[in-house]
Amino acid sequence: MKILVCISNVPDTTSKINFTADNKAFDKNGVQYVINPWDEYALTRAIELKEAKGGTVTVLNVGEADTEPNIRKALAIGADDAIRVNAFPKDAFFVAQQIAAVAKENNYDMILMGKESIDYNGSQVHNMVGELLGIPSVVPAFKLDMVDDTTARLEREIEGGKEVIEVKLPFVASSQQPMSEPRIPNMRGIMTARTKPLKTVEPVATEAKTEYVNYSKPEKKGGVKLIDPENAGELITLLRNEAKVL
Amino acid sequence: MSVLVFVEGLNGEIKKSSLEAASYGSQVAQTLGTSATAVAIGDINEASLARLGEQGISKVLYDADDRLKQFVADAYVKVIAKAARQEDAKVLVFSYTNIGAAVGSKLAVRLNGSLATNVTALPKTDGEFTVTRSVFSGKAFADVALTSDVKIIGVKKNTIDVTSNAGTTANIEKFSTELADADFAAAPKETVMQDTGGGVLLPEAEIVVSGGRGLKGPENWHLVEDLAKELGAATACSKPVSDMDWRPHHEHVGQTGITIGPNLYIAIGISGAIQHLAGVNSSKVIVVINKDPEAPFFKAADYGIVGDAFEVVPKLIEAAKALDK
Numbered sequence: 041m042k043i044l045v046c047i048s049n050v051p052d053t054t055s056k057i058n059f060t061a062d063n064k065a066f067d068k069n070g071v072q073y074v075i076n077p078w079d080e081y082a083l084t085r086a087i088e089l090k091e092a093k094g095g096t097v098t099v100l101n102v103g104e105a106d107t108e109p110n111i112r113k114a115l116a117i118g119a120d121d122a123i124r125v126n127a128f129p130k131d132a133f134f135v136a137q138q139i140a141a142v143a144k145e146n147n148y149d150m151i152l153m154g155k156e157s158i159d160y161n162g163s164q165v166h167n168m169v170g171e172l173l174g175i176p177s178v179v180p181a182f183k184l185d186m187v188d189d190t191t192a193r194l195e196r197e198i199e200g201g202k203e204v205i206e207v208k209l210p211f212v213a214s215s216q217q218p219m220s221e222p223r224i225p226n227m228r229g230i231m232t233a234r235t236k237p238l239k240t241v242e243p244v245a246t247e248a249k250t251e252y253v254n255y256s257k258p259e260k261k262g263g264v265k266l267i268d269p270e271n272a273g274e275l276i277t278l279l280r281n282e283a284k285v286l
Numbered sequence: 287m288s289v290l291v292f293v294e295g296l297n298g299e300i301k302k303s304s305l306e307a308a309s310y311g312s313q314v315a316q317t318l319g320t321s322a323t324a325v326a327i328g329d330i331n332e333a334s335l336a337r338l339g340e341q342g343i344s345k346v347l348y349d350a351d352d353r354l355k356q357f358v359a360d361a362y363v364k365v366i367a368k369a370a371r372q373e374d375a376k377v378l379v380f381s382y383t384n385i386g387a388a389v390g391s392k393l394a395v396r397l398n399g400s401l402a403t404n405v406t407a408l409p410k411t412d413g414e415f416t417v418t419r420s421v422f423s424g425k426a427f428a429d430v431a432l433t434s435d436v437k438i439i440g441v442k443k444n445t446i447d448v449t450s451n452a453g454t455t456a457n458i459e460k461f462s463t464e465l466a467d468a469d470f471a472a473a474p475k476e477t478v479m480q481d482t483g484g485g486v487l488l489p490e491a492e493i494v495v496s497g498g499r500g501l502k503g504p505e506n507w508h509l510v511e512d513l514a515k516e517l518g519a520a521t522a523c524s525k526p527v528s529d530m531d532w533r534p535h536h537e538h539v540g541q542t543g544i545t546i547g548p549n550l551y552i553a554i555g556i557s558g559a560i561q562h563l564a565g566v567n568s569s570k571v572i573v574v575i576n577k578d579p580e581a582p583f584f585k586a587a588d589y590g591i592v593g594d595a596f597e598v599v600p601k602l603i604e605a606a607k608a609l610d611k
Binding site: 054057059078160164166182204254255257261262268 | 402426538549594
């Protein structure tokens with residue numbers, strides 16, 4: 041089984057978010073980048089499936105050279121090889137086109153990625169890839185198992201419940217917890233990752249369809265109003281009469 | 287040209303999030319000097335459809351195909367794309383739910399449109415067509431220009447007020463689409479709805495009561511549940527709580543759980559790590575109850591009580607019971 045796992049390179053979950061002085065771009069200064077946490081569920085599940093059934097796991101990132109440390113980390117966790125499409129990920133449509141182009145050349149049985157990236161929170165790429173390739177996309181899945189060699193069984197979260205879906209290979213699915221327990225690379229993994237193949241390819245020509253023109257930060261809260269725990273019930277009165285939310 | 291809104295139903299009614307999308311769509315239509323049409327699919331009764339007039343929708347295209355009672359992305363997209371072409375829709379609006387996100391992304395490819403999801407405000411239409419969206423897990427906003435001819439907008443839940451022009455009704459037109467078996471290749475075999483015990487569903491809730499490790503164990507969850515019941519709220523929890531299986535995963539709010547933005551979020555015994563805040567920071571009013579005055583969550587709170595949850599929460603339940611409902 042050939043599995044493609046798409047990862048994005050995002051600011052660490054604890055990062056303070058700042059923008060350049062003109063508010064036109066994200067300020068990378070002092071920011072630590074990690075593999076998008078949602079993508080890690082896909083990566084680990086892919087590795088688990090490979091360990092159980094055989095096959096290969098290829099990691100794909102659309103990004104510039106500075107994403108390579110995290111691609112190597114994915115290899116250290118257990119992916120077999122990696123492809124980096126050498127381009128700044130302008131928007132979801134641009135990224136989906138790049139993934140679809142790589143997928144068309146390689147006939148993957150499944151294409152997995154996180155349900156969204158924690159930086160742009162778009163939740164678009166997986167469904168766009170499915171649409172571009174004309175194959176089903178199951179989003180957001182939290183369980184993925186093989187029924188037999190050609191059929192997968194997934195569970196997907198819907199508002200207020202879940203759906204059980206069986207699809208034939210190939211398909212696209214997105215991941216979220218508890219699909220798998222993300223792994224930390226061990227020493228052996230880190231050593232072997234250095235020599236695993238990481239191929240760089242140039243992007244296919246495609247236009248982005250959106251343009252980020254300005255960034256801003258939410259207004260700061262006015263500060264907390266503390267209520268005496270002895271008179272805790274007063275909170276309920278304040279929520280009704282002052283905040284007007286009850 | 288026109289504005290087309292995709293509305294979702296649940297048990298015959300239109301979801302509140304879709305009423306927000308309809309309100310958004312008709313305001314955009316007004317700005318552009320055109321009308322707003324809705325496309326409705328699945329299990330929605332006619333009275334609910336007609337009431338969309340109150341949100342400014344003039345016409346509803348309703349596809350009552352039984353196979354569409356459950357969500358199947360490819361089939362839904364075919365229906366909406368057909369409606370978009372028929373109505374010459376240049377702006378498509380939906381609520382940014384799991385269903386909406388799937389439909390919107392596929393439509394963007396099929397209609398060659400620009401897509402923005404997680405949108406929090408009406409567009410600016412002087413010059414470029416620009417929308418504001420929430421990014422970096424609620425830590426920032428971005429203004430995004432939608433540069434294609436067709437603009438597709440996924441509205442973040444609970445950020446747009448539902449407009450209500452009482453008594454106005456929308457015309458319902460039957461609408462049917464030729465669907466092939468292939469459109470149902472990824473149809474669910476089984477749908478299991480959560481048993482909320484008559485309570486409120488978390489993603490749709492306007493008030494949420496949430497518990498963390500400070501509650502010491504699942505046996506103490508009656509505190510969260512009783513307060514939620516009195517306030518008509520849904521219950522939620524922090525990541526450690528779902529990791530320890532005190533509560534199910536679908537209740538976990540935070541960076542890697544679900545993101546919510548209710549009118550009121552009450553956090554009990556949650557310290558407020560940055561990853562937790564990422565899931566709740568768009569809540570309109572935040573209340574934090576924690577015995578540690580240094581808990582970082584107090585910095586993000588509107589109201590706070592520094593105290594022991596086991597003493598404070600019963601007092602809140604009593605006060606909530608006394609409220610005139």
